[in-house]
Amino acid sequence: MNEQLASFPQTMTCCASFATRILWLVPAVPIVAAGIISVLKQPKRKTSAALAIGSLAIALAIALLAFGHVVSGWLSGATVRETVNFTWLQFGTTQVELGWVLDPLAAVMLVMVSFVGLLIFIYSTGYMAHDENYTRFFCFLSLFAGAMLGVVIANSLLLLFMCWELVGLTSYLLIGFWYRKPSAAAAAKKAFLTTRVGDVFFLLGIVWLFAQTGTLLFYNNGAGSMEHGALAVLLAQPAALGLTAAGAIGLLIFAGAAGKSGQFPLHVWLPDAMEGPTPVSALIHAATMVAAGVYLIARVYPLMQAGSLAGGTTTALTVVTWVGAFTAVFAALIAVAQNDIKRILAYSTVSQLGYMMAGLGMGGVAVGMFHLITHAFFKALLFMGAGSVIHGCHEEQDIRKMGGLKADMPLTFLTYSIGMLALCGFPLFFSGFWSKDGILEAAQHWSVARAPFYMLAFGALLTAFYMTRQVAYVFFGHWRGSKPAHESPVAMTLPLAILAFFAMFLGVLGTPAWPWFRAFLDGHAAPFELHGFAEPGLLLLMLTSSAIVLLGLGLGWTIYGGKSPKVTEPDAIEKAAPWLWAILRDRFYVDEFYAATVIAFYYWWARVADFFDRRVWGGAVLAVTSIFSLWARFSRFLDNDWVNGGFDKTCEELATGGGLLARVQSGRVQGYLRILALAVVALAAILVWSSRP
Amino acid sequence: MTPLTAHLLVAALLFAIGLAGALTRRNAILVLIGIELMLNAANLNFIAFWRYSPHPEALTGMMFAIFSIAVAAAEAAVGLGLVIAIHRQLHTTDLDHMNRMKG
Amino acid sequence: MSPVFYLVAALTLGGALTAVVLKNTVHCALALTAAFAGLALLFLGLDAQFAGFAQILVYIGAVAILVVFAILLTRGSETPQGSVYSRYSISGLVAAAAVFAVLGWAVLQSAHMLPNEQAVPMADVHDIGVALMGRYVLPLEILAVLLTAATIGAVIVALHEKEDAK
Numbered sequence: 023m024n025e026q027l028a029s030f031p032q033t034m035t036c037c038a039s040f041a042t043r044i045l046w047l048v049p050a051v052p053i054v055a056a057g058i059i060s061v062l063k064q065p066k067r068k069t070s071a072a073l074a075i076g077s078l079a080i081a082l083a084i085a086l087l088a089f090g091h092v093v094s095g096w097l098s099g100a101t102v103r104e105t106v107n108f109t110w111l112q113f114g115t116t117q118v119e120l121g122w123v124l125d126p127l128a129a130v131m132l133v134m135v136s137f138v139g140l141l142i143f144i145y146s147t148g149y150m151a152h153d154e155n156y157t158r159f160f161c162f163l164s165l166f167a168g169a170m171l172g173v174v175i176a177n178s179l180l181l182l183f184m185c186w187e188l189v190g191l192t193s194y195l196l197i198g199f200w201y202r203k204p205s206a207a208a209a210a211k212k213a214f215l216t217t218r219v220g221d222v223f224f225l226l227g228i229v230w231l232f233a234q235t236g237t238l239l240f241y242n243n244g245a246g247s248m249e250h251g252a253l254a255v256l257l258a259q260p261a262a263l264g265l266t267a268a269g270a271i272g273l274l275i276f277a278g279a280a281g282k283s284g285q286f287p288l289h290v291w292l293p294d295a296m297e298g299p300t301p302v303s304a305l306i307h308a309a310t311m312v313a314a315g316v317y318l319i320a321r322v323y324p325l326m327q328a329g330s331l332a333g334g335t336t337t338a339l340t341v342v343t344w345v346g347a348f349t350a351v352f353a354a355l356i357a358v359a360q361n362d363i364k365r366i367l368a369y370s371t372v373s374q375l376g377y378m379m380a381g382l383g384m385g386g387v388a389v390g391m392f393h394l395i396t397h398a399f400f401k402a403l404l405f406m407g408a409g410s411v412i413h414g415c416h417e418e419q420d421i422r423k424m425g426g427l428k429a430d431m432p433l434t435f436l437t438y439s440i441g442m443l444a445l446c447g448f449p450l451f452f453s454g455f456w457s458k459d460g461i462l463e464a465a466q467h468w469s470v471a472r473a474p475f476y477m478l479a480f481g482a483l484l485t486a487f488y489m490t491r492q493v494a495y496v497f498f499g500h501w502r503g504s505k506p507a508h509e510s511p512v513a514m515t516l517p518l519a520i521l522a523f524f525a526m527f528l529g530v531l532g533t534p535a536w537p538w539f540r541a542f543l544d545g546h547a548a549p550f551e552l553h554g555f556a557e558p559g560l561l562l563l564m565l566t567s568s569a570i571v572l573l574g575l576g577l578g579w580t581i582y583g584g585k586s587p588k589v590t591e592p593d594a595i596e597k598a599a600p601w602l603w604a605i606l607r608d609r610f611y612v613d614e615f616y617a618a619t620v621i622a623f624y625y626w627w628a629r630v631a632d633f634f635d636r637r638v639w640g641g642a643v644l645a646v647t648s649i650f651s652l653w654a655r656f657s658r659f660l661d662n663d664w665v666n667g668g669f670d671k672t673c674e675e676l677a678t679g680g681g682l683l684a685r686v687q688s689g690r691v692q693g694y695l696r697i698l699a700l701a702v703v704a705l706a707a708i709l710v711w712s713s714r715p
Numbered sequence: 716m717t718p719l720t721a722h723l724l725v726a727a728l729l730f731a732i733g734l735a736g737a738l739t740r741r742n743a744i745l746v747l748i749g750i751e752l753m754l755n756a757a758n759l760n761f762i763a764f765w766r767y768s769p770h771p772e773a774l775t776g777m778m779f780a781i782f783s784i785a786v787a788a789a790e791a792a793v794g795l796g797l798v799i800a801i802h803r804q805l806h807t808t809d810l811d812h813m814n815r816m817k818g
Numbered sequence: 819m820s821p822v823f824y825l826v827a828a829l830t831l832g833g834a835l836t837a838v839v840l841k842n843t844v845h846c847a848l849a850l851t852a853a854f855a856g857l858a859l860l861f862l863g864l865d866a867q868f869a870g871f872a873q874i875l876v877y878i879g880a881v882a883i884l885v886v887f888a889i890l891l892t893r894g895s896e897t898p899q900g901s902v903y904s905r906y907s908i909s910g911l912v913a914a915a916a917v918f919a920v921l922g923w924a925v926l927q928s929a930h931m932l933p934n935e936q937a938v939p940m941a942d943v944h945d946i947g948v949a950l951m952g953r954y955v956l957p958l959e960i961l962a963v964l965l966t967a968a969t970i971g972a973v974i975v976a977l978h979e980k981e982d983a984k
Contacts, residue, residue, distance in 0.1 A: 687816065687817055688814060688817055689813070689814030689815055689816040689817030690810060690811065690813070690814050690817075691746075691810060691813070692737070692738055692739075692746070692810055692904055692906070692910065693906065695737060695738055696738055696906070696909055696910055696913050699734055699738065699913040699914070699916070699917055700913050700916065702917065703913070703916045703917050703919075703920050706917075706920045706921070706924065707920050710920070710923065710924045710927060714927070716819070716929075717929070717932065717934050718819060718823075718934075719932050719933070719934060720925060720926070720929050720932065721819055721823065721827075722860070722864070723925045723932075724922060724925055725827045725830070725831065725860075727918055727921035727922050727925060728831055728918060728922075729830065729831060729834055729853075730917065730918070730921065731914045731915065731917050731918035731921070732831065732834045732835055732838060732914070733834065733838070734913065734914040734917055735838060735910060735911055735914035735915075736834075736837065736838025737910075738907070738909075738910025738911075738913055738914060739838070739903050739904060739907035739910040739911060740838060740902060740903065740904070741901075741902055741903065741904050742843060742902065744843060744885060744888050744889055744892065745837075745838065745843065745846060745902075747885070747888075748837055748838070748846060748847070748850050748885060749838060751850070751877075751881060751885075752834050752837065752838075752850070752853065755853070755854070755857050755873075755877070758857070758869070758873075759857060759860060759861075762860075762861055762864050762866045762869055763864060765864075765866065765939075766864040766865055766866065766935075766939065767932070767933050767934050767935050768933055768935065769933055769935055771935070771939030771941070772939065772940065772945075774941060774945065774946065774949045777866055777868065777869055777941055777946065778946075778949060778950075778954050778957075780866070780869045781868070781869060781872055781946075782954075782957055782961055784869070784872050784873060784876050784877065785876070785961050785964075785965065786961070786964065787876075787877075787881065788876050788877075788880055788881055788965075789964055789965050789968035789969075790968070791880075791881045791884050791885070792884060792968055792969070792972045793968050793971050793972050793975070795884050795885065795887070795888040796971070796972035796973075796975045796976050797975060798888055798892060799888060799891050799892060799975075799976060800975045800976065802891070802892040802893075808892045810904065811904055811905065
């Protein structure tokens, strides 16, 4: 990839154009809209919805403008990478800089996020129409959109981290939107805490990177951390376990991405996050937030890739690949045994994120990102379709209580099927086929091992299988619910139709005949060459993956097609192998494992801390205060009894003495006279005595 | 014993009697009587010394005695007026009860 | 010393003693008068005629009468119940005795130094008048002021009481 970049002479990492200079508006406008909505006097449904949708429409417009600018740059043969950086803090000689960047990666992500977000916003006006907290919903949605767009355009790891945290916060707020439900509140907390674990490692990586390279900017005219100078510094530093600093930092950042993108073992929050409203699930947990982890790896790809020899790979990327491949299979297995329509889709999302990570690890930025973009569209479509189904079935979410909706909700059925086939990777006309094939091709040519290829292929089989099961239960067979179902309003079905269109035709951008996506991201020309199909092994791979998909579909239809077992009846697989079913249904007991170890330890630690706080520190404080209170009591005793008492006694004595002395003044004249007489006698005696001769 | 000495002794005894009366009697008027006696004793002293002095034509002693008599009269008037005034206030002339100046 | 002297001295001292000893205040006043009379006689015996007659006029004629009036106005004519002597009369007697002792001792001590002219002085009224208007005119005037003040004072003291009683 670096060689391909080097072969292309003109790379502009400077001179911000108009599009780049106004790029900061893209996240700012939705955040401002959220702020305005939050201070409106409630409820103002139309105003808040209008503000949110309007702000995201403006963001989309600017994103399209930026995209057009980058495309025009690409067409004229120059890779656009424009940055706007500014100093935020300065302490001593160290500077902390923030900034935003416009390059092909950011441009495609911006358009995808704002477009899908806009559709989901419009969808929400229909879905949440009966909810009493309508305005609060749109406030949080706007805030989320702004934060996610901030993550996309960030040129500084610090700015990215800040928006990352904001995304996590809004995810918490939105998962726990119906906060009075205890399960929703618990799910929100679980999501926040689990991603927090990843974020701790992410932060460590950021700090280490800053310490080693002195900058957190990605691109800064050669001085950025993703550019040659900084990477060379990092490669020179050895870390533990035979890694360089670059590899170690890459792994730490991947830990953060694994938390946000639900890779094993930090995947436990994603299925529980389905407690939030369906538009939230569609936007956050399908298209955008979970994709933020993948986007992060794509952003720091130069770091992950640093030090690899031609054709080889680095430790960091190897770890990414294995984790991704494992997660893909692991989640697909669990999805087979779930009965909640949204939970199946949640595990499917986890599985597809594993695909994306594996694609990044084995094939590079373009491979992983292409699957991310296509997945965003069809997963959002699937979630919104599920929301339409739930809405039509009067808030029922168990697929065993649905059925036969093909006739009652035809539009939903049609769009949902398109999404399902795209997810399975049905050949040729569905975008998922092309993006998944890109990953499988990269896996086939991976230099380290072959196992990921087989794992991913098995995962594709499972994907087709469980999606067929879901569609059979929901749309085929006969209705098993209590009340009859109805189609959803236009506000909900129109976005479905738009997304279905993209789910089908977005694949065009990534076929081997016209690898536009890869060319765009990597910065070289993309001619339309039909003989691109003629690459060795490519046709065989396409046939193999088609066969896998059809096999999965067939298996699923055989076991589940047309049948509609009641809730009380066991599933077909469950009848055959109950032990297998139990493990899959209970999610391989990962949650229980965490509860027994991590959470148990946490509660124990909390008790220890409480004991310490109450007894030890509290006791110390008590001891000190008791010293003071004793001293105070002693002082009071001294003051009252000795000082006061002594003083009082003295005054008493003085009064008594005065009383005694006052007796001289008897008021009786004759007494005074007597004294006078005696005094005269005395004086006279003295006189006479002294005058004797 | 010269006449002068005799007179002086008489005056001294008279003075002592007057002082005893002033100091021992309860009635305020009797205290004033004692005071008068003391004054008279002093007068007697003056006259006695004048009579037997070497220059009686200077009339010093005589003048003194006369003035003393006049002053005594005035003093008796004021004093008795005071006693009457006190009697009006306290309805008694008993000196033991007149201790309003007490301490 | 002629026996007249002893008689008169006895009269004076007896009168004085009686005056301070008797219970009845009026009797005391009368005894006082007798003492005054004795003193006047003593003055006359000392060839101080003017002083003697002034004594009679002023003391007996005014002061004694004043005393009687005072006794009258303060109900002193009633015989008092209980003792007429104050509680601490012993100390008073002791004081008086001490005074007499000292004075007597002083007199006897200096008896040999005292003058003893036997010539009878000439002190007639004319000489006294001349002296009053000549050498002693200032004391005379002051005495006049004193008498006026005393009169006014006595009147005021008595007057206020009258007004308060009203």
